[in-house]
Amino acid sequence: xxxxxxYASFGGHQDVxxxxxxxxxxEMKVAVYLPPAVADGPCPVLYWLSGLTCTEQNFxxxxxxxxxxxxxxxIIVAPDTSPRGDDVADAEGYDLGKGAGFYVNATEEPWASxxxxxxxxxxxxxxxxxxxxxxxxxxxxxxxSMGGHGALVLALRNPGRYASVSAFSPIVAPTRxxxxxxxxxxYLGDERDAWKxxxxxxxxxxxxxRLPLLIDQGDADQFLAEQLQPERLVRACEEVGHxxxxxxxxxxxxxxxxxxxxxxxxxxxxxxxxxx
Amino acid sequence: xxxxxxYASFGGHQDVxxxxxxxxxxEMKVAVYLPPAVADGPCPVLYWLSGLTCTEQNFxxxxxxxxxxxxxxxIIVAPDTSPRGDDVADAEGYDLGKGAGFYVNATEEPWASxxxxxxxxxxxxxxxxxxxxxxxxxxxxxxxSMGGHGALVLALRNPGRYASVSAFSPIVAPTRxxxxxxxxxxYLGDERDAWKxxxxxxxxxxxxxRLPLLIDQGDADQFLAEQLQPERLVRACEEVGHxxxxxxxxxxxxxxxxxxxxxxxxxxxxxxxxxx
Numbered sequence: 001x002x003x004x005x006x007y008a009s010f011g012g013h014q015d016v017x018x019x020x021x022x023x024x025x026x027e028m029k030v031a032v033y034l035p036p037a038v039a040d041g042p043c044p045v046l047y048w049l050s051g052l053t054c055t056e057q058n059f060x061x062x063x064x065x066x067x068x069x070x071x072x073x074x075i076i077v078a079p080d081t082s083p084r085g086d087d088v089a090d091a092e093g094y095d096l097g098k099g100a101g102f103y104v105n106a107t108e109e110p111w112a113s114x115x116x117x118x119x120x121x122x123x124x125x126x127x128x129x130x131x132x133x134x135x136x137x138x139x140x141x142x143x144x145s146m147g148g149h150g151a152l153v154l155a156l157r158n159p160g161r162y163a164s165v166s167a168f169s170p171i172v173a174p175t176r177x178x179x180x181x182x183x184x185x186x187y188l189g190d191e192r193d194a195w196k197x198x199x200x201x202x203x204x205x206x207x208x209x210r211l212p213l214l215i216d217q218g219d220a221d222q223f224l225a226e227q228l229q230p231e232r233l234v235r236a237c238e239e240v241g242h243x244x245x246x247x248x249x250x251x252x253x254x255x256x257x258x259x260x261x262x263x264x265x266x267x268x269x270x271x272x273x274x275x276x
Numbered sequence: 277x278x279x280x281x282x283y284a285s286f287g288g289h290q291d292v293x294x295x296x297x298x299x300x301x302x303e304m305k306v307a308v309y310l311p312p313a314v315a316d317g318p319c320p321v322l323y324w325l326s327g328l329t330c331t332e333q334n335f336x337x338x339x340x341x342x343x344x345x346x347x348x349x350x351i352i353v354a355p356d357t358s359p360r361g362d363d364v365a366d367a368e369g370y371d372l373g374k375g376a377g378f379y380v381n382a383t384e385e386p387w388a389s390x391x392x393x394x395x396x397x398x399x400x401x402x403x404x405x406x407x408x409x410x411x412x413x414x415x416x417x418x419x420x421s422m423g424g425h426g427a428l429v430l431a432l433r434n435p436g437r438y439a440s441v442s443a444f445s446p447i448v449a450p451t452r453x454x455x456x457x458x459x460x461x462x463y464l465g466d467e468r469d470a471w472k473x474x475x476x477x478x479x480x481x482x483x484x485x486r487l488p489l490l491i492d493q494g495d496a497d498q499f500l501a502e503q504l505q506p507e508r509l510v511r512a513c514e515e516v517g518h519x520x521x522x523x524x525x526x527x528x529x530x531x532x533x534x535x536x537x538x539x540x541x542x543x544x545x546x547x548x549x550x551x552x
Contacts, residue, residue, distance in 0.1 A: 007533035008496065008525075014533055064340035064536065220284065249284075257283035257290055260340065 001132055004029070010070035011036040014060055023116050023124045024083040030125065031056040032133060033066055037073030042136040044163070044274035045129055046267065047121065048078040049143030049150040052179070053099045056080045059144075062256035068264045072271035075135055079125055081146070083114040095179050096186055102174070103150030104198050106187035115187055122154055122161065140270040142166040144259055145223070149174055152200035152213065152233075159209035164273035166214035166266045168259050169221055172233035173201040179227050201236040212243040214269055216262045218252030277408055280305070286346035287312040290336055299392050299400045300359040306401065307332040308409060309342055313349030318412040320439070320550035321405055322543065323397065324354040325419030325426040327445075328455070329375045332356045335420075338532035344540045348547035351411055355401055357422070359390040371455050372462055378450070379426030380474050382463035391463055398430055398437065416546040418442040420535055421499070425450055428476035428489065428509075435485035440549035442490035442542045444535050445497055448509035451475045455503050477512040488519040490545055492538045494528030 148170025174180020358377035424446025450456020
């Protein structure tokens with residue numbers, strides 16, 4: 001791994017690294033915040049998954065997370081949102097292809113050879129982080145919008161792997177909303193039954209681990225009614241007794257101003273689980 | 277004034293407004309954070325002046341100031357860094373013209389007709405803010421780099437106007453460093469004596485008000501030796517007994533990661549003075 005950016009931040013360091021991903025078949029950038037507590041030994045790792053159009057930069061410049069990560073002694077790892085590079089397939093529009101990996105393993109061409117963000121985030125990246133940084137093997141995951149979908153799905157698909165999971169404004173039912181139908185149709189093909197393995201509202205019905213889901217959602221979010229529909233996940237959880245806390249936040253929208261306002265709550269939530 | 281952006285943020289609102297400036301002769305954008313405390317009555321106002329190349333956006337997206345402004349009940353006003361528009365003079369390079377107003381009143385053409393950022397920030401903007409927002413007439417000022425220079429110079433030139441002043445990585449002696457020599461030479465002409473009225477190290481020698489100066493400076497700042505030289509201001513203050521606290525911060529650079537790490541300290545410092 002090659003460090004390409006490094007900034008002192010709240011007594012720790014906000015760095016950006018470049019590395020070759022075998023899973024994705026391309027070079028990737030990943031942001032890593034190391035809190036001052038790494039001087040005293042390995043720290044647990046909180047993975048952040050960003051939303052549509054983002055790179056590894058949006059979260060580290062806008063969310064204000066470093067202060068809380070420093071206070072709690074948690075490493076935050078923020079990967080890019082898709083494979084990158086000239087030989088990686090792309091599409092017109094912001095909601096498919098580069099910047100829109102949806103954290104799935106694609107099965108359809110031209111996507112299948114590079115778009116394997118699930119395996120990258122769940123397996124390859126933690127192995128790299130735990131081998132190259134003062135990181136323990138305690139992991140938690142959270143994200144925003146497409147990345148909130150990613151956090152929920154990755155946690156539900158991989159019981160035991162994450163100590164906790166939370167999401168801001170997540171796409172909870174991608175099999176039933178336009179963003180998800182477009183992306184899952186492209187990456188997984190026309191057979192809709194195959195999409196269900198990447199939909200939190202479907203996965204929660206058969207989850208073997210009752211990992212509590214914490215969700216913050218602004219009630220002034222411009223995507224709430226058409227793309228997000230968090231009440232679908234609440235209903236699915238209620239049907240099987242899966243613990244969920246949906247906090248509707250009055251007046252907040254889909255932006256990083258919303259994320260920044262509640263990121264401290266989420267980081268403290270994860271720190272409790274990671275240290276518990 | 278017309279509101280062109282509005283985001284819920286830490287219980288208050290981060291807005292961006294557009295207005296016609298008579299002083300600058302153009303349309304300007306200005307960011308205004310209103311803390312939740314405005315519901316209980318007028319709040320004091322802390323003015324932030326940004327550095328070279330910035331607009332009103334950089335500070336509000338990257339500094340993480342809203343949390344502390346909400347906690348302290350302080351309004352933060354962040355103007356743009358120069359006049360804007362097609363009929364405003366500009367120059368090649370990032371350090372003169374648009375994005376580089378240096379908070380002076382220009383006397384030389386082609387700058388003199390629009391580049392009057394001192395009068396805009398000191399007089400016109402506060403009058404607009406205090407007439408249109410739940411703002412008291414208590415004012416404080418801070419800024420970064422070129423904006424740190426601006427904060428120091430505006431406070432020193434206008435005794436009694438600001439309850440407190442602070443700066444991150446300020447250009448403290450623009451008459452003696454390349455950025456300042458280029459800008460002051462263009463805006464004020466070749467007569468170097470005229471530049472001294474816009475140089476904090478010169479102004480402090482004759483200041484009638486002993487307003488304490490708080491400065492944070494990263495010791496890994498890439499501009500420290502050539503452009504910033506804060507020890508010049510410390511020496512000028514020591515010669516006349518002007519109170520100054522220069523805090524050299526180990527490992528920090530010139531970026532917003534540095535600003536974010538210490539913005540809470542500065543906002544609390546100003547809140548104490550504004551409420552004292």
